[in-house]
Amino acid sequence: MTQHFGTRLAAAMAAAGPLCVGIDPHAHLLASWGLPDTPEGVRRFSLTVLDAVAGHCAAVKPQAAFYERHGAAGLAVLEETLAAARERGLLTVLDVKRGDIGSTMGAYAEAYLGEGRPLAADSITVSPYLGYGSLRPALDLARRTGRGLWVLGLTSNPEGRDVQLVGEPTVAARVVAAVAEDVRGMAPFGDVGLVVGATLPRPPEEMGVDLVGCGAPVLAPGVGAQGAGPQDVARTFAGMTERVLVPISRGVLAAGPDQDALTESARRWSGELAEALGGRPGPPGLARPTVTR
Numbered sequence: 674m675t676q677h678f679g680t681r682l683a684a685a686m687a688a689a690g691p692l693c694v695g696i697d698p699h700a701h702l703l704a705s706w707g708l709p710d711t712p713e714g715v716r717r718f719s720l721t722v723l724d725a726v727a728g729h730c731a732a733v734k735p736q737a738a739f740y741e742r743h744g745a746a747g748l749a750v751l752e753e754t755l756a757a758a759r760e761r762g763l764l765t766v767l768d769v770k771r772g773d774i775g776s777t778m779g780a781y782a783e784a785y786l787g788e789g790r791p792l793a794a795d796s797i798t799v800s801p802y803l804g805y806g807s808l809r810p811a812l813d814l815a816r817r818t819g820r821g822l823w824v825l826g827l828t829s830n831p832e833g834r835d836v837q838l839v840g841e842p843t844v845a846a847r848v849v850a851a852v853a854e855d856v857r858g859m860a861p862f863g864d865v866g867l868v869v870g871a872t873l874p875r876p877p878e879e880m881g882v883d884l885v886g887c888g889a890p891v892l893a894p895g896v897g898a899q900g901a902g903p904q905d906v907a908r909t910f911a912g913m914t915e916r917v918l919v920p921i922s923r924g925v926l927a928a929g930p931d932q933d934a935l936t937e938s939a940r941r942w943s944g945e946l947a948e949a950l951g952g953r954p955g956p957p958g959l960a961r962p963t964v965t966r
């Protein structure tokens with residue numbers, strides 16, 4: 674029987690720590706790497722990142738937008754990137770932020786979570802803006818195929834709070850409560866996780882959001898180029914750091930195109946995260962590379 678995503682994620686994090694390297698082939702990064710802003714440039718960028726970071730992080734997070742901007746050829750590169758990550762033993766988080774009425778959500782679920790689908794990933798990001806219940810087809814299919822979902826909760830961008838912190842209980846608190854219900858009893862943690870930024874001004878509990886009691890893993894963007902650091906992750910997610918996967922895109926990618934420099938950057942972030950979050954793999958004590966904001 675297929676292991677559920679929470680089990681696979683926990684195993685990957687136990688082996689390689691909490692770092693998830695984001696693959697965001699921004700036009701400015703392609704240029705600074707000396708690559709053309711074409712599907713072939715995106716392909717070379719993505720495969721270089723995968724070769725550099727395999728073995729130094731638990732997962733990779735390709736950002737679909739940067740592939741989609743190249744049309745069908747870009748999507749073919751995304752398919753190749755997902756397959757190449759799998760070949761290198763890396764879990765994939767496809768950051769595609771899908772969400773729609775249930776009947777259409779079923780088709781998105783097939784596309785990204787269906788067995789044998791060209792764009793299937795180990796997990797995807799989803800938006801609960803059409804109501805948490807509208808995500809049900811994706812939740813069901815993910816569970817059947819041993820895949821996972823990351824539901825937007827409290828995103829890393831400050832504007833998100835205009836929507837997510839409205840109401841009593843807040844929208845974010847309702848989403849977290851719905852996820853808690855779906856992962857209740859799952860160990861080591863659930864197959865549905867939450868996206869909660871490491872950039873929050875206060876711990877989620879102080880914002881009325883009970884993440885510690887929820888039992889879901891958390892994907893915590895915002896470290897590096899958005900200004901948060903490993904200590905912010907430790908502070909924001911105190912009491913549940915073993916469940917936090919930390920995606921870093923530009924903060925790692927700025928070290929390219931040299932493959933050894935990319936590897937070193939991933940190792941440094943991994944070490945700093947291990948030191949801040951307590952006792953996970955990575956070489957502590959190395960300085961973090963400069964990142965472009």
Ligand SMILES: O=c1ccn([C@@H]2O[C@H](COP(=O)(O)O)[C@@H](O)[C@H]2O)c(=O)[nH]1
Nearest residue numbers: 736828829830894898899921922923924
């Ligand atoms: O709340 C969110 C949700 C997703 N993201 C995505 O993560 C990366 C962050 O990139 P950095 O270069 O590490 O800042 C990017 O793909 C975002 O779309 C997020 O930042 N915040």
